[in-house]
Amino acid sequence: MTGAADGLLVSRDLSKRFGGLVAVDSLDMAVRPQEILGLIGPNGSGKTTFFNVVTGIYPTSGGVVEFDGKDITDFSPQAVYRAGIARTFQRSRLSLSLSVFDNVMVGNHMRLDQGLWFNLIARKDFKRQFEENFERARDLVKVFDPLLADRMFEAVGTFPMIDRRRIEICRALISRPKLLLLDEPSAGMTHDETKELMDDLLEIKGRLEDLTIIIIEHEMGVIERITDTCVVLNFGQKICEGPYQEVAEDKLVQEAYLGIQ
Amino acid sequence: MSRARAVFAVLLPGIGSAVAVTVYVILLLAVESQAAIAALLVAGVIVVLAAARFGGMARIGRSFAERENAMNLVIVLAVLAVTGFFYEDHFVLLLMATVIIYVIACLGLNLQFGYAGTLNFAGAAFFGVGCYTAAVLTKHTAMPHLLILVAGGVMAAVIGSLLILPVLRTRSHYSAVVTIAFALLFKIFLEVNDTLGGPQGLPVDGMNVLGWEFNDNIEIGEDFEVAFYVNYIVVGLIVLALAFTFVRRLERSWVGLNLDALRLDETAAACFGLNITRWKITAFTLGNFLTGVAGALYAMMLGFIAPTNFTFGDSLILVSIILLGGIGNPWGLVVATTILIILPEKLQVIQEYRFLLFGAMVILILLFRPEGLLPRPLRTYLPGWQPK
Numbered sequence: 001m002t003g004a005a006d007g008l009l010v011s012r013d014l015s016k017r018f019g020g021l022v023a024v025d026s027l028d029m030a031v032r033p034q035e036i037l038g039l040i041g042p043n044g045s046g047k048t049t050f051f052n053v054v055t056g057i058y059p060t061s062g063g064v065v066e067f068d069g070k071d072i073t074d075f076s077p078q079a080v081y082r083a084g085i086a087r088t089f090q091r092s093r094l095s096l097s098l099s100v101f102d103n104v105m106v107g108n109h110m111r112l113d114q115g116l117w118f119n120l121i122a123r124k125d126f127k128r129q130f131e132e133n134f135e136r137a138r139d140l141v142k143v144f145d146p147l148l149a150d151r152m153f154e155a156v157g158t159f160p161m162i163d164r165r166r167i168e169i170c171r172a173l174i175s176r177p178k179l180l181l182l183d184e185p186s187a188g189m190t191h192d193e194t195k196e197l198m199d200d201l202l203e204i205k206g207r208l209e210d211l212t213i214i215i216i217e218h219e220m221g222v223i224e225r226i227t228d229t230c231v232v233l234n235f236g237q238k239i240c241e242g243p244y245q246e247v248a249e250d251k252l253v254q255e256a257y258l259g260i261q
Numbered sequence: 262m263s264r265a266r267a268v269f270a271v272l273l274p275g276i277g278s279a280v281a282v283t284v285y286v287i288l289l290l291a292v293e294s295q296a297a298i299a300a301l302l303v304a305g306v307i308v309v310l311a312a313a314r315f316g317g318m319a320r321i322g323r324s325f326a327e328r329e330n331a332m333n334l335v336i337v338l339a340v341l342a343v344t345g346f347f348y349e350d351h352f353v354l355l356l357m358a359t360v361i362i363y364v365i366a367c368l369g370l371n372l373q374f375g376y377a378g379t380l381n382f383a384g385a386a387f388f389g390v391g392c393y394t395a396a397v398l399t400k401h402t403a404m405p406h407l408l409i410l411v412a413g414g415v416m417a418a419v420i421g422s423l424l425i426l427p428v429l430r431t432r433s434h435y436s437a438v439v440t441i442a443f444a445l446l447f448k449i450f451l452e453v454n455d456t457l458g459g460p461q462g463l464p465v466d467g468m469n470v471l472g473w474e475f476n477d478n479i480e481i482g483e484d485f486e487v488a489f490y491v492n493y494i495v496v497g498l499i500v501l502a503l504a505f506t507f508v509r510r511l512e513r514s515w516v517g518l519n520l521d522a523l524r525l526d527e528t529a530a531a532c533f534g535l536n537i538t539r540w541k542i543t544a545f546t547l548g549n550f551l552t553g554v555a556g557a558l559y560a561m562m563l564g565f566i567a568p569t570n571f572t573f574g575d576s577l578i579l580v581s582i583i584l585l586g587g588i589g590n591p592w593g594l595v596v597a598t599t600i601l602i603i604l605p606e607k608l609q610v611i612q613e614y615r616f617l618l619f620g621a622m623v624i625l626i627l628l629f630r631p632e633g634l635l636p637r638p639l640r641t642y643l644p645g646w647q648p649k
């Protein structure tokens with residue numbers, strides 16, 4: 001068991017019920033700083049719900065979430081973001097009619113000056129901030145794909161899925177969060193595209209040393225390759241945790257998940 | 262030299278179309294025979310469709326996108342040219358001033374619906390709040406009239422935010438229900454309220470700025486007289502220019518991005534720190550302010566207001582202008598307002614059936630061109646800006 005003391009994100013006895021359905025069931029879990037943790041489990045085992053509860057989209061039904069030593073249980077999504085947690089969504093939630101730059105900038109909300117005076121009257125200052133942020137956004141996108149970085153002012157709807165996934169990850173990373181939550185970043189992509197995206201992700205991880213990642217993923221190849229440790233859920237309960245190799249050999253896990261397709 | 266030529270090449274389609282539209286509008290407004298008007302309308306539609314078919318519209322759009330300030334100036338000059346042509350025609354000038362004032366009101370609605378996605382079915386009622394504010398203040402106080410314009414905006418903004426505050430926290434379309442209720446109640450409230458003139462309405466003083474009486478015809482020399490509506494057209498254009506700049510800057514800022522983001526996906530926006538309620542209230546309040554200012558100006562121009570000016574049907578017309586013009590595109594509003602205000606006045610057959618016709622128009626637009634006559638282009642921040 002991981003102690004609460006050395007966890008960046010810690011959940012204790014965390015539960016989420018939808019009516020009679022227990023989607024997350026008394027979950028104890030901890031992510032150590034700077035690691036990549038794989039959250040795996042069969043369909044409907046409560047992985048996405050865990051993210052939604054942590055990020056304040058759903059209220060908890062019981063238990064505690066701590067982040068960076070602070071209790072963030074039932075914080076609003078806004079407060080969770082300001083605390084330093086950013087996420088992507090299982091079904092990509094970009095604004096397709098907005099440009100790449102716009103979408104990435106939404107993720108940078110807390111670093112942008114939101115005052116009416118600044119935005120409407122002090123247009124010189126606005127221009128400076130705009131240019132700074134354009135550079136920053138373009139540099140980040142460039143890590144994923146230099147071609148994409150040349151098309152910052154095109155509508156996201158005109159890009160294929162792999163680019164959308166990249167943009168969504170950039171939107172989450174632009175504010176330099178401490179913890180990144182990735183919900184099936186490879187969904188809807190081919191094998192090669194997935195590999196490419198994971199390369200990019202590892203590169204980013206190398207540059208941003210402080211970054212901690214929780215990744216939900218169905219492709220075991222991905223999990224094996226990039227995670228330091230895994231947590232396996234089944235019916236909302238943690239049934240196993242440890243490095244991928246150990247987890248993959250676990251009897252319970254094989255029964256619940258790997259063996260049966 | 263070659264740079265100047267390049268600029269000119271970009272501007273040419275825009276200026277050319279502005280001149281053509283100016284001549285066309287003058288013709289349309291000058292002609293009286295119903296058959297001639299109908300023929301002009303058909304010809305206009307055909308020319309526009311043909312221009313769109315052969316890429317002319319795209320080139321005109323480029324003029325506006327790349328040389329925005331120059332094109333804004335061209336449009337103002339075009340309006341002044343039409344004004345000059347009809348300098349003593351009260352009917353036409355009133356129509357033009359009405360279009361200008363309605364565009365200001367619709368800019369407000371556009372902020373609310375086009376950007377923040379908050380439906381406001383009480384546009385005419387908030388316009389009416391501005392009107393009645395002007396009526397009461399011109400009658401009972403010595404407040405300078407330009408300040409009364411501001412006061413009309415503030416009243417509409419305050420009443421609007423009190424009304425909408427409780428429902429903006431909820432999702433879905435409660436704002437539609439609340440504003441419909443307000444639109445209906447507003448007229449009834451005016452009719453039973455004797456201090457506000459009841460069903461007969463109230464007189465409003467004409468505008469007076471530094472001794473200049475707006476409701477007197479302007480006499481130049483011995484026997485040259487310009488209709489007083491020109492005063493209102495000029496002030497209306499100034500207010501419109503300010504409102505237009507305001508809305509444009511708002512759109513092209515982080516605030517505009519916030520509004521677009523929360524309209525398109527509230528949940529995702531919230532996960533990146535956007536305070537949904539704060540930005541919706543901001544858009545609703547600022548939008549109502551513009552609508553209220555427009556109302557105050559309108560009341561001073563008409564000199565008399567009554568509850569029948571502010572029916573639910575009038576609110577629906579404002580909403581249909583937004584849908585028709587192109588949601589979120591200020592230039593679309595200008596085009597749509599011009600069509601929707603001038604058409605029924607010139608083509609009398611329509612007058613009686615105008616609600617039916619507008620309804621049909623909105624349905625057709627929603628079915629076949631949901632982005633409106635002039636679809637909103639991609640967001641920009643600094644016009645003409647290019648990455649290094």
Ligand SMILES: Nc1ncnc2c1ncn2[C@@H]1O[C@H](COP(=O)(O)OP(=O)(O)OP(=O)(O)O)[C@@H](O)[C@H]1O
Pocket residue numbers: 018021023041042043044045046047048049050090
């Ligand atoms: N908003 C909701 N209302 C009711 N039930 C829900 C809701 N969200 C999730 N559930 C249920 O909770 C359970 C867990 O769902 P969740 O989406 O967390 O699973 P998951 O592990 O992410 O699955 P997948 O791998 O398919 O994405 C499922 O049975 C699901 O139907």
Ligand SMILES: [Mg+2]
Pocket residue numbers: 047048049090
């Ligand atoms: Mg899921």
